[in-house]
Amino acid sequence: MRSADFQSVAVGFFDGVHLGHQAILDGAEAALTFRSHPLAVLSPERAPRLLMDVEERLAAIRACGVKEVVALDFTPEFARLSPEEFLAMAGISKETKIRCGANWRFGRGGTADATWLRAHGYSAEVVPAVEYRGEAVSSTRIRAALERGEVEDACAMLGRPFEVRGEVFAGKGEGSRLGYPTVNVKPRALRIRLPLGVYAAELGGVRAVANYGLAPTFGERAWEEPVVEVHFLRQMPDAQEGSLVEVKLFRFLRAEREFDSPDALKAQIAQDCAAALA
Numbered sequence: 043m044r045s046a047d048f049q050s051v052a053v054g055f056f057d058g059v060h061l062g063h064q065a066i067l068d069g070a071e072a073a074l075t076f077r078s079h080p081l082a083v084l085s086p087e088r089a090p091r092l093l094m095d096v097e098e099r100l101a102a103i104r105a106c107g108v109k110e111v112v113a114l115d116f117t118p119e120f121a122r123l124s125p126e127e128f129l130a131m132a133g134i135s136k137e138t139k140i141r142c143g144a145n146w147r148f149g150r151g152g153t154a155d156a157t158w159l160r161a162h163g164y165s166a167e168v169v170p171a172v173e174y175r176g177e178a179v180s181s182t183r184i185r186a187a188l189e190r191g192e193v194e195d196a197c198a199m200l201g202r203p204f205e206v207r208g209e210v211f212a213g214k215g216e217g218s219r220l221g222y223p224t225v226n227v228k229p230r231a232l233r234i235r236l237p238l239g240v241y242a243a244e245l246g247g248v249r250a251v252a253n254y255g256l257a258p259t260f261g262e263r264a265w266e267e268p269v270v271e272v273h274f275l276r277q278m279p280d281a282q283e284g285s286l287v288e289v290k291l292f293r294f295l296r297a298e299r300e301f302d303s304p305d306a307l308k309a310q311i312a313q314d315c316a317a318a319l320a
Contacts, residue, residue: 048072050139052108054146055079057181058093059102061172061201062143067106070141074132075103076116083116091185095231098207125149125158139165174199191237191294203244203290206232206254206270210281216260217271220308222315225281227270227289229254238268242293242318245272246279251311251318252289255298259307275315293318 052070056063057079067073077096081089094102096113103111114120114132123131128149134140140159148154159166171178179199187196188204197203206229213226225245236254243252252272256265270289281287295317301307 048109048138050141051134052141053148054143055181056099056103057090058184058200059099059106060179060181060184060199061174062169062179063103064106064201065172066141066143066169067103067108070108072110072112073103073106073108074112074114074134075099077113078116080116080121083118084121090182091233091235093181093184093188093204093234122150125154125162128154129164134164136163136165139167141167141169144168144171185234189235189237191239191297193241193291193294197292203292205288205290206236207286207288208232208270210283210285210287212283213271214260214263216257216263216304217273220304220311222273222308222311223278224271224273225278225287227272227287229268229270230286236268237294238298240295240298240314241291242295243272244290244292245274245287246281248274248276248279249318250274250289251295251314252291253298258298258300259304273311273315275319 048071050070051072051074052067053074054063054066056067056073056075079089079092100111100113112132125148140156142156146155156166156168173179174195177183184196184199187193187199193204206227208227208229211226211228213224217224238255239253241252241254243250250272252270254270255268257269257271258264272289295314301310
C-alpha cells in the first residue's frame with residue numbers, strides 16, 4: 043500500500059469487525075491490519091481466542107466499503123521496528139489521514155499512538171468508542187459474552203448475528219429417525235469456547251434450531267468433537283455435502299445434556315423448536 047494512493051487509512055486488528063471497528067472503518071479508503079494477533083508473537087499465553095480467522099476478518103473489513111485491505115505479517119522482527127520504521131513499511135506518509143481507536147498502539151514496545159503521530163506531523167483521528175449498555179464495545183466483551191452464552195448481547199455488539207462457519211458432512215441419521223432431520227456442520231477454526239447446547243439459528247436464510255455439541259444421548263454413537271446439527275423449522279435449504287456454510291446464531295436456548303431415551307430427547311427437541319420461534 044502506498045499512502046499516496048489513499049487519503050485515509052483505518053488501522054487496527056479488527057477481530058470480529060464489531061460496531062466499534064465499523065465506526066473506525068467508516069469513511070476510510072483503505073485498512074491496515076495484521077494477519078495474526080501481535081500477542082501471538084509477543085506473549086502467546088496471553089493471546090486471545092479470536093472471533094474470526096484471518097480470511098473471515100479480511101472479508102468483513104472489505105464489506106465495510108474500504109477499497110483496499112493490507113494485512114501485514116507480525117513477526118519478532120516486525121515487533122522491533124521503531125514507529126518511524128513501522129510507518130515507512132506500511133507506506134503511510136504525512137499526507138494520509140489515519141483513523142484509529144483510542145487504544146491503538148504501534149512501534150517497538152507499543153510506545154507510539156495518535157498523540158505521537160500528531161506530535162510528529164501526521165494526521166490522526168481517534169474515533170470515539172461505540173457503547174453498548176453503558177460500556178465500550180470491544181472484542182474482549184464479545185468473546186466473554188459468547189462464552190457465557192449471552193449470544194443476544196454479542197450479536198448486538200457485532201451489529202449482526204454471530205456466525206459459525208464449517209463444512210457440511212453426512213451424519214449418522216439419528217435426527218431423521220427421531221423425525222427431526224438435520225444438516226450437520228463441522229466447525230472450521232472455531233477458537234472461542236461456545237457453550238455446548240441449543241441455539242436459535244439460521245442457515246441459508248431459513249430459521250432453524252441448532253445443537254452445538256456431542257449428542258451424548260447416543261452413547262457410543264456420540265460425536266468425538268463438537269458438531270453443529272441444524273434442524274430447520276420450515277423448508278430445508280439446499281446444503282450439499284462438502285459445501286462451506288455459515289450458521290448464524292441468535293440466542294442460546296439451553297445447555298446440552300444427556301437424555302434417558304431417544305423419546306425424551308425427541309420431546310425436548312419439540313420444545314426447543316417452539317422456543318426458537320418465540
